[in-house]
Amino acid sequence: MTDILAITDHRRGELRDVSYEIITAGRQLANETGGDLHLAVISGTVDEFAEKLNREGVDAIHTVDHGEEFNHDVYAQAITQLYDELAPQYVLAPNSVNGLDYAPAVATRLELPIVTDTIDLATDGETLIATREMYGGKVETTTELEGSAVATIRSAEWPQAEGTGDAAIEAFDAAIDEDAIGSTVNGFEEIGGGDVDISEADVLVSVGRGIEEEDNLPLIEELADALGATVSSSRPIVDNGWLPKNRQVGQSGKVVTPDVYIAIGISGAVQHVAGMKGSDTIVAINTDPNAPIMDIADYAIVDDLFDVVPALTEEFQ
Amino acid sequence: MRILVPVKEVATVEDEFEIDGTEIAEQYLGADLNEWDDYAIEEAVQLREDGVADEVVTVTIGPEECEQTIRQALAKGADRAVRIWDDALEGVDLLDVGAKTEILSAVVEEEDPDLVLTGVQAGDDSFGATGVSVAENLSYQWGAVVNHLEHDFEGGIASVHRELEGGVEELTDIELPAVLTIQTGINEPRYASLRGIRQAQQKPLDVQNLAELGIDEGAIESELELTDMYEPESESDVTTWEGSSDETAGQLAEMLRDKGVAQ
Ligand SMILES: Cc1cc2nc3c(=O)[nH]c(=O)nc-3n(C[C@H](O)[C@H](O)[C@H](O)COP(=O)(O)OP(=O)(O)OC[C@H]3O[C@@H](n4cnc5c(N)ncnc54)[C@H](O)[C@@H]3O)c2cc1C
Numbered sequence: 217m218t219d220i221l222a223i224t225d226h227r228r229g230e231l232r233d234v235s236y237e238i239i240t241a242g243r244q245l246a247n248e249t250g251g252d253l254h255l256a257v258i259s260g261t262v263d264e265f266a267e268k269l270n271r272e273g274v275d276a277i278h279t280v281d282h283g284e285e286f287n288h289d290v291y292a293q294a295i296t297q298l299y300d301e302l303a304p305q306y307v308l309a310p311n312s313v314n315g316l317d318y319a320p321a322v323a324t325r326l327e328l329p330i331v332t333d334t335i336d337l338a339t340d341g342e343t344l345i346a347t348r349e350m351y352g353g354k355v356e357t358t359t360e361l362e363g364s365a366v367a368t369i370r371s372a373e374w375p376q377a378e379g380t381g382d383a384a385i386e387a388f389d390a391a392i393d394e395d396a397i398g399s400t401v402n403g404f405e406e407i408g409g410g411d412v413d414i415s416e417a418d419v420l421v422s423v424g425r426g427i428e429e430e431d432n433l434p435l436i437e438e439l440a441d442a443l444g445a446t447v448s449s450s451r452p453i454v455d456n457g458w459l460p461k462n463r464q465v466g467q468s469g470k471v472v473t474p475d476v477y478i479a480i481g482i483s484g485a486v487q488h489v490a491g492m493k494g495s496d497t498i499v500a501i502n503t504d505p506n507a508p509i510m511d512i513a514d515y516a517i518v519d520d521l522f523d524v525v526p527a528l529t530e531e532f533q
Numbered sequence: 534m535r536i537l538v539p540v541k542e543v544a545t546v547e548d549e550f551e552i553d554g555t556e557i558a559e560q561y562l563g564a565d566l567n568e569w570d571d572y573a574i575e576e577a578v579q580l581r582e583d584g585v586a587d588e589v590v591t592v593t594i595g596p597e598e599c600e601q602t603i604r605q606a607l608a609k610g611a612d613r614a615v616r617i618w619d620d621a622l623e624g625v626d627l628l629d630v631g632a633k634t635e636i637l638s639a640v641v642e643e644e645d646p647d648l649v650l651t652g653v654q655a656g657d658d659s660f661g662a663t664g665v666s667v668a669e670n671l672s673y674q675w676g677a678v679v680n681h682l683e684h685d686f687e688g689g690i691a692s693v694h695r696e697l698e699g700g701v702e703e704l705t706d707i708e709l710p711a712v713l714t715i716q717t718g719i720n721e722p723r724y725a726s727l728r729g730i731r732q733a734q735q736k737p738l739d740v741q742n743l744a745e746l747g748i749d750e751g752a753i754e755s756e757l758e759l760t761d762m763y764e765p766e767s768e769s770d771v772t773t774w775e776g777s778s779d780e781t782a783g784q785l786a787e788m789l790r791d792k793g794v795a796q
Contacts, residue, residue: 227697286703288677292669311661313697316653316714317677320630320662321669329756330630332660349765350658351546355557358761359627398674399707407700419794443795455718461700468696476794497792498769499785504548505773511765515788516773517781527782532795 218249218341221304223295224257224269225312227286228404231265234310234369236376241337241369242308243273243377249341252276254302255383258294259283263385272379278302278388289397291318294390296325301388304364306344311368313468323366330366331359333486335373352485353508370486372493408470410462412446419445420474422465422492425452426481426502426521433458435525436480442532448472450482466491481521484509501525534686536577537646539637539664540591540606540614541567542599543657555626555759566602569652571609573715575722576682577650578610583684586648588612592640594622594633600738607733608725614736615640619743621750627658632753634666639746641671648691649712653678661714668712676707680716 222242224235239255246253252275257265262279269277280294295318299307307326309319311333323330335356336347346359346367414420421440427433440447447463454464465472467487477495482488484500484507492498493512500513501521510516517524542564550561580586591606592615593599603614617636622628641649649668654661661677668675680702681694686709695703696716707713725733743750774781789795 227701232698288675313678313695316661317665317675317695320665321675323630323662324634324666324669330660330662330666331757332630332662345760350762351544351557352656352659353765354546354550355552355762356765357555357759357763360758360760361756398711399676399705402704402706404697405694405702405704407702443789445794451717457721467698469700471699476789476792497788499788500771506548506550506764508765510771511767512769513771514769515785516771517785518773519778519781523778524782524785527779528785531782531786 218251219304220246220306221254221298221302222308224255225310226260231268234371237374238308238310238369239271239274239377240374245337245339248339256298258291266385270381270383271377272381273377274381274383276384278386280388280390282392285401286314287401288318290392292321293392295322297390299326307366309368311370315368319366319368328364328366329361332368333370334367335370408462410460414446414448414463415470415472417446417474419443419476420448420472421445421478422448423453423480424450424482430458439525439529442529450488479509482509483507534586535588535646536586536648537644538573538577538591539651540570540593541655542595542602543567543655552762555762566605567652567655569654571722572717572719573650573652574606574609575720576715580684585684590644594636604733607736608729609723614738616740625755627755627757627759629755629757630660630662630666632755633663634670635748635752637667638670639748647710651714653714653716664712664714674708674711676705677714678716679713680719
């Protein structure tokens with residue numbers, strides 16, 4: 217039997233979108249072999265979460281009522297015990313920051329192979345075929361492995377499950393060994409605030425590592441001024457301290473949905489794209505015709521930003 | 534306190550490239566120090582400069598060619614390096630998390646560090662799983678995606694910030710010994726100084742094979758098999774403007790005006 221155990225994600229009282237996406241991914245694998253889809257929801261208001269997760273295609277939901285927020289030791293213990301009880305073929309987890317904090321430990325504890333950040337999965341019951349990217353999204357690969365495995369799924373790759381299901385919701389009495397908990401979560405901190413809210417802007421001129429040096433940033437600011445636009449950036453610009461953290465677009469930054477997003481010298485790594493793919497019109501200015509940003513851009517100029525940007529600014533002055 | 538920093542030399546790809554079977558054809562590949570590891574090295578070296586750590590050791594799985602990258606880490610201030618290589622690793626096209634865990638665990642056991650600082654992920658195969666896997670394998674504590682680390686370690690605790698999605702950080706205390714996977718932005722990695730580069734040539738670089746580490750060849754057999762590699766399909770119908778920079782800028786300007794930008 218090819219049963220699937222999928223782990224859901226939540227934070228500060230709310231289920232995260234990937235929790236509904238993982239239902240779709242899990243159901244798809246279970247359908248391919250006629251297995252059952254089990255969900256686990258660990259910590260927090262598990263009963264409330266379980267009701268929301270009871271969507272079409274879910275066979276059982278196992279709630280582990282222990283603690284308010286995510287703790288990787290609690291997750292690792294609960295998941296390994298669920299695995300022993302349910303003997304699923306595959307354990308699916310989100311490739312979220314929390315998924316990255318427990319999934320490898322679960323795989324190691326269960327002596328299973330792990331394949332992370334998958335964007336597609338298929339199985340014939342024996343072999344798992346995982347599609348994933350390498351080299352920052354420049355190529356896609358398929359990877360195969362035999363037998364049981366842990367796989368993490370990239371967010372927003374599978375649609376969210378809908379409808380109402382008739383899953384059996386059961387409390388799972390995990391024996392959590394408190395002595396084995398070596399880390400304590402003390403709280404959360406919001407980063408950002410500051411001068412502007414890039415998520416409110418209609419037009420964003422966004423700058424990436426292609427700009428090379430802080431001294432070149434005025435080039436981008438002049439363009440933004442000429443267009444009446446706001447300046448945002450990819451992560452390296454913020455890491456370098458050239459722009460404040462509230463300007464960062466992406467998974468760990470802000471999600472933006474402007475009418476026009478101009479990506480200048482930005483490759484389009486998945487964590488960046490996560491923050492801007494909802495933009496109405498995406499323009500890429502990049503010397504690399506194969507940069508992943510080209511796959512989601514509506515318009516592109518394959519050229520040196522140091523030539524194109526001043527010419528564009530001049531058009532509007 | 535001793536800190537171990539696993540350092541990877543990652544493959545980089547040129548803008549234009551060709552795929553040869555399940556690999557990128559060699560002439561389009563370059564090599565570089567993994568971006569995330571650079572921040573891990575910096576954090577470790579700062580801990581030594583702060584007098585918290587006594588020694589920073591790097592470990593790399595890789596052939597002799599990657600010694601240039603190891604020297605880069607030594608030039609930035611690591612004290613000595615370990616390189617692991619073996620004929621058995623020569624033909625493996627995808628060294629999976631399990632195999633890397635076996636090898637790095639053996640080195641951690643040998644070195645017995647209080648802290649292991651790895652990068653969050655490697656820029657080439659980006660599994661993002663090895664650090665946590667090594668921690669679990671050796672019963673070390675761990676924290677993934679760390680973007681701030683307090684340097685006082687009061688009571689044998691590492692106080693860290695984990696960078697979650699959407700501009701939220703988690704404040705977590707982790708008992709030592711621990712493995713932390715380091716996110717970019719935690720510090721400002723230094724460039725190697727000329728003096729550092731000169732000194733790096735004199736620093737010890739110890740090479741070991743699997744047998745010397747007490748690892749059986751069978752233990753590092755990859756359970757994952759790379760079966761295909763191709764260029765991703767485009768999701769959008771991108772209009773690529775052609776011509777001189779002035780011409781393409783003109784076309785973009787026209788599109789922007791049509792959309793009512795700057796009016
Ligand atoms: C857990 C995690 C969270 C992350 N969160 C985020 C996030 O929120 N936001 C984010 O952006 N990243 C995030 N990242 C980092 C992400 O993986 C990439 O490293 C980053 O987005 C790369 O930024 P970039 O595109 O500016 O740089 P690069 O990938 O280095 O790309 C630079 C681009 O500029 C082009 N270029 C170079 N010179 C020129 C020129 N003269 N003219 C035109 N083009 C040129 C190059 O062809 C290249 O495509 C995260 C990573 C991890 C692991």
